[in-house]
Amino acid sequence: MKPVMIVAGTRPEIIKLASVIESLEKLNIDYLFIWTGQHYDYELSRIFFEQFKLPEPDEVLQVGSGTHAEQTAKIMLGLEKLIKKHSPAIVTAEGDTNTVVATALTSLKCLVPFAHVEAGLRSWNMVMPEEVNRKIADTVATVHFAPTKLSLINLLFEGICPKNIYLTGNTIVDILCKYKNLVKEKGEAFLSEVGLDKNNYILVTLHRAENTDNPQRLGNILKALKYLSQQYNIIFPAHPRTKNRIMELGLAKYLQKVRIIKPLGYFEFLSLLANCKTVLTDSGGVQEEAFILKVPTVTLRYNTERPETTMYGLNKLAGADTELIVRLTLQQIGYAEKMRTLDIKNPFGDGHAGERIARILKEFSEKEIAIEEPDLRETPVVTYALLDDRTGIDSIFEPIIGFNEDGEPCIQAKDYWKLLAKVRRSYYRDE
Structure with missing residues (x-):
């Protein structure tokens, strides 16, 4: 039987594919793990292999940094050779990165079915590179693993055949369910180590190009942090690129009372997230994690591909409006205690998404489906x-x-x- 090929290249993809890979191994499915190297910094990638006890990649493409076109092209060139070398039954990737769009296109060009994990997410913002990537991936995919009902609806209304869509849940729930006790145990120790008290600080993450590459938007966001830092402790695990942009633009003056730290391992970050008053973020993954943990969130964007997170008021969209960021943050802090006691049904699933995806991949690999002309x-x-x-x-x-x-x-x-x-x-x- 031909193997299943799993392709990843960034930190979020490692995290969200961990439960899929674990389930493939439990089912004794022959698979190949390909690492593109889109995230090449050790702290942003290699540490996550260790924390999730993932196997070493079978093949590595040292793509590194570059423009979107350069990264996509390098991945396609390298992946084409690997698909021809290994002849997989089906190729799978997760999310909306350059790795994903390159994998989807290369699979199709090689006439190998492509399965998209986290299909159907839509922000409706075509300025956002991730929106372009996910729409292309869904258009050419043979199999769509929709994480939520809303993402499934998006696929249906885009004309995707229902027989090719599977409502699986989101694999991030698998991770949070599996490691919740570990995060709790590490939480108090880590907070003590960094000198923070539980529920007594604001957490910030900021990395999207639409914010960091726009001096006015970045300045507006940092001005809001300056104001909030007069009243609250703020901790900011800064992406290297974000930190460099702040320095280049001379905006560090707004962060004098903000504690900037280096990027964290996943469990350390979850400890900070689970115990903060509220989180300010432009990350889609953090929006999901915060919602699942019932942490009040202010999203530093004008749109979100995770509209489920705005249910019950847990997430508010503030964009890069200084006054609105401050107002919504103070509002979320005021509602924090109430939000943590909400009894809600998780729209992101039950913690078994990886198992469902692995079983479906097994079925398709056994059938050895092919892309054929009508x-x-x-x-x-x-x-x-x-x-x-x-x-x-x-x-x-x-x-x-x-x-x-x-x-x-x-x-x-x-x-x-x-x-x-x-x-x-x-x-x-x-x-």
């Missing part, structure tokens, strides 16, 4: 038509659109294909 000799013209009651619209509407009577996504309706066959989807046009 045979349209009998119906060369594909058209679409509105339906009326005579076609049995009441019985087929739900499975086609993908919703049940409660308005919930439904992608495995009873007798789906039998009902779908009733719909005249194409015809041959006589001259």
Whole structure:
């Protein structure tokens, strides 16, 4: 049987693929782990291999830094050789990085099915490189692992065939469930080590190019931190690139009372997140983690591909507006105690996403599905038509659109294909 190929290249991908790789090993599935090296700094990548006890990559592409085009091209060139060398049954990647879009395109060009973990997320912001990457990846993917119902709905309305979508939950829940006791144990010790008291500080993360590469936006955000630091302790694990930009632009003056520290290991960071008053962030992953931990969040962006996090008021979008950042932060701090006691159903899943994804990958690897050309000799013209009651619209509407009577996504309706066959989807046009 051909192997499953898993491709990753950044810190978030390591974290979110850890439970998938663990489940593949439990199922004794032959797999290859490819590391692209998009994140090449040790503190931003290698330490996470150790913390999650992940195996050494079978192949490494030392892509390193560069423009989006350079990184994507380097990954595609290297990955093409590896796909031809190993002939995988299916190729899998997670998220929305240059590694993901390069993997999706290369797999398709090599005629190997691509499976996208965390499919269907949308910020609707095409200025954001990640939005471009995830939309391209979803367009060419054969298999879509949607983490939430909202992401599933996005895929349905973009015309993705329901039979290729799987509602799995988000693998970040797997990680937080598995390591929650470890994080709790490390929490008090780590807070003592860095000299912080529980629930007595604000945590900040800031790394997105739309903030760090825009002097006005970056300045506005740092001005808000300056104001907040007059009243609260602020700790800021700064991405190296963000720190360099702050220095280059002469904005360090706003951070005199802000404690800047180097990037942390994942469990140390979770300890800070779990015990802060509130978190200010432009990270999608941190929004998810904070929501799951019920930590009040202020997102330093004008949009989010994780709208589930805004439920119950746990996350507020502030953009780079200084006054709004300050106002929403103070508001979230005031609601923090109440938010931590909320009894809510987690929209990101139950902690078994990695198991579901691994089982589905196993099925596809056993079937050895292929990307093939369609045979349209009998119906060369594909058209679409509105339906009326005579076609049995009441019985087929739900499975086609993908919703049940409660308005919930439904992608495995009873007798789906039998009902779908009733719909005249194409015809041959006589001259």
